[in-house]
Amino acid sequence: MAVITISRQFGAGGRTLGKMLADKLGYIFADNSIIRKIAxxxxxxTDWVRMIEKEGGTKLSRIISGMVSQSWIERILSTSEDKGYIDEQLYLDYLVLFIAEIADEGNAVILGRGSQYILQNHPDTYNILLINKPENRIRFMVENYNVMDKKAASIIANEDKRRINLYSKLGKKDYDDPANYHIVFNMAHFTPESVIKIIIAILNA
Amino acid sequence: MAKKILIVDDDPDVRLFNSTVVEENGYTALTAENGEEGYKIIKEEKPDLLILDVLMPRQSGLRLYRNLKTEKAFKDMPIILLSGIARRTFLRSQNALTEFEGEEVPEPKTYLEKPVEPAELAQAIKDALNG
Structure with missing residues (x-):
């Protein structure tokens, strides 16, 4: 009934590794499914939820109030006839509830989104952090996501911003501090396969 | 005068079920569809007891519980949590919010997981009102 959280610098291979690990263990892999559930x-x-994550309420309000009415935005982004609503607080409530729910069901690999903090006292949870040099992260994106160097660098910069914003919502700045994790892998020195072997050995120890 | 019980749940069937149990036991039922609407009614009507769902639109029960327990005027209001979310998940989520936001809230005295039998809910209401 273990739960593995994978935090990562974008482009360090977290999604690829998380999916491979979940498949190998027969666990569920929770990544964008959390966003879809919140939406x-x-x-x-889901675009609206991602915007909340990326921009944050204050900046988002400024953008909206400066351009168009909130009701118009809500209407075009809503996915159903019923009027949808989300703000930063509701986003956070749903996020903690859904991550806690996934963990309580067990046998899950959860990618990012503060799960290492949300589950810090959860039994049988292992928090993993993946890091890598910026140039390697760009190379990983180019090789695995079929994008050019410049585009890869831009995606990484965007995702780093989303990460900073998400953690600032949680009042956290120490998300790259090794003390928050059971294991930190510098992916400049490991393949996903070797990391998976190590994690499985730890789970079986 | 009959005691007032506020039911906050986004599911109309659950609101109807809970209202029926409340009224059949001699209390007055008030209803709200989410935490935001519930909080307005709490301020206006000052109910004797709150029956609160967790996962709701606009404002969750997780948040309303937290707000009430940290607000002097309402921190002693009895609350029955009645939810499809497991108790341990609710507690873990509250602990996470405490970690992120700093303010600790007490554990709920009564937490019922859906589905609940009428007699079980009636007894929980009686116990909560008797302190």
């Missing part, structure tokens, strides 16, 4: 519950589109 479904709030009756808004």
């Amino acid at each position: 479904r519950e709030a009756k808004v589109s």
Whole structure:
């Protein structure tokens, strides 16, 4: 009934590794499914949830109030006839509830989104952090996601911003501190396969 | 005068079920569809007891519980949590919010997991009102 959280610098291979690990263990892999669940519950589109994550409420409000009315935004982003609603607080409530729910069911690999903090006292949970040099992260994106160097660098910069914003919502700045994790892998020195072997050995120890 | 019990749940069937149990036991039922609406009614009507769902639109029960328990005027209001979310998941989520936001809230005295039998809910209401 173990739970593995994978935090990562974007481009360090967290999603690839998480999926491989979940497949190998027969666990569920929770990544974007959390966002889809939040969107479904709030009756808004996944784009709206991602915008909350990326921009944060204050900046988002400024953008919206400066351009168009909130009701118009809500209407075009809503996925159903019922009017959807989400704000930063509701996002956070749903996030902690859904991550806690996945963990309580057990046998899960959860990618990011503060899960290492949400589950810090959860029994049988292993928190893993993946890091890598910026140039390697860009190379990983180019090789695995079929994008050019410049585009890869831009995606990584965007995702780093989303990460900073998400953690600032949680009042956390120490997300790259090794003390928050059971294991930190510098992916400049490991393949996903070797990391999976190590994690499985730890689970079986 | 009959005691007032506020039911906050986004599911109309659950609101109807809970209202029926409340009224059949001699209390007055008030209803709200989410935490935000529930909080307005709490301020206006000052109910004697709150029956609260957890996963709701606009404002969750996780948040309303937290707000009430940290607000002087309402921190002693009895609350029955009645949810499809397991108790341990609710507690873990509250602990996470405490970690992120700093303010600790007490564990709920009564937490019922759906589905609940009418007699079980009636007894929980009686116990909660008697302190």
